[in-house]
Amino acid sequence: xxxxxxxxxxxxxxxxxxxxxxxxxxxxxxxxxxxxxxxxxxxxxxxxxxxxxxxxxxxxxxxxxxxxxxxxxxxxxxxxxxxxxxxxxxxxxxxxxxxxxxxxxxxxxxxxxxxxxxxxxxxxxxxxxxxxxxxxxxxxxxxxxxxxxxxxxxxxxxxxxxxxxxxxxxxxxxxxxxxxxxx
Numbered sequence: 001x002x003x004x005x006x007x008x009x010x011x012x013x014x015x016x017x018x019x020x021x022x023x024x025x026x027x028x029x030x031x032x033x034x035x036x037x038x039x040x041x042x043x044x045x046x047x048x049x050x051x052x053x054x055x056x057x058x059x060x061x062x063x064x065x066x067x068x069x070x071x072x073x074x075x076x077x078x079x080x081x082x083x084x085x086x087x088x089x090x091x092x093x094x095x096x097x098x099x100x101x102x103x104x105x106x107x108x109x110x111x112x113x114x115x116x117x118x119x120x121x122x123x124x125x126x127x128x129x130x131x132x133x134x135x136x137x138x139x140x141x142x143x144x145x146x147x148x149x150x151x152x153x154x155x156x157x158x159x160x161x162x163x164x165x166x167x168x169x170x171x172x173x174x175x176x177x178x179x180x181x182x183x
Contacts (some may be wrong), residue, residue, distance in 0.1 A: 070149050072180045075102070075125055080178055083148060084129065091140035093133025096171075101126040126155070127176045132162070138170045145176065153177040 072079075077100050088095045103124045131141060138159075145152045156175035161168060 068181070070151055071122070072150070075123065075180050077125065080125070080127065080150065083150065084127075087141050087144040087148075088131065088133075091133070091144060092137040093131045093141050096130040096132050097128075098130075099128040101128065121182045123180050123182045125178045125180070127178060128173070129176060130171065130173045132169055132171050135168075135170045138172055142172075142174075151179050 154174050155177050158173045160171045162171050
């Protein structure tokens with residue numbers, strides 16, 4: 001019995017002197033490991049958030065490129081004139097006259113809340129066109145304007161019938177508003 005008591009006391013002394021300090025070191029190391037793991041998790045979350053922001057900015061850039069197709073970054077009157085010429089050739093009408101009229105930027109076009117970073121202020125150019133051709137050709141020309149990638153609003157429209165050696169023709173004078181982004 002005495003030997004058991006001595007063995008028990010010896011085990012308490014060994015536990016107190018050897019195992020307990022090592023156990024305290026293990027608790028400290030576990031705490032440090034948990035802190036390092038938390039820091040690593042926080043850094044991973046930060047990296048994921050930055051990657052998400054980069055993707056968002058890339059998508060905004062792609063959105064800007066897409067918007068620039070129908071709402072260009074500048075007036076680009078020559079491109080509009082080429083578009084009118086192409087439409088007239090395709091539809092079989094002739095353009096008798098074109099008169100561009102510049103209108104001050106920020107023409108009162110309302111922008112949606114979330115698009116303010118993508119779309120700058122909006123400017124407008126008014127084109128006054130006079131076309132001459134068959135009724136069907138004139139109708140196709142106007143339809144082509146509506147299907148065009150650039151935005152054209154018809155703000156004024158006057159149609160007259162004319163006789164020609166080839167038959168009846170339609171003369172149309174129209175005012176078109178074309179929009180662009182200002183810088």
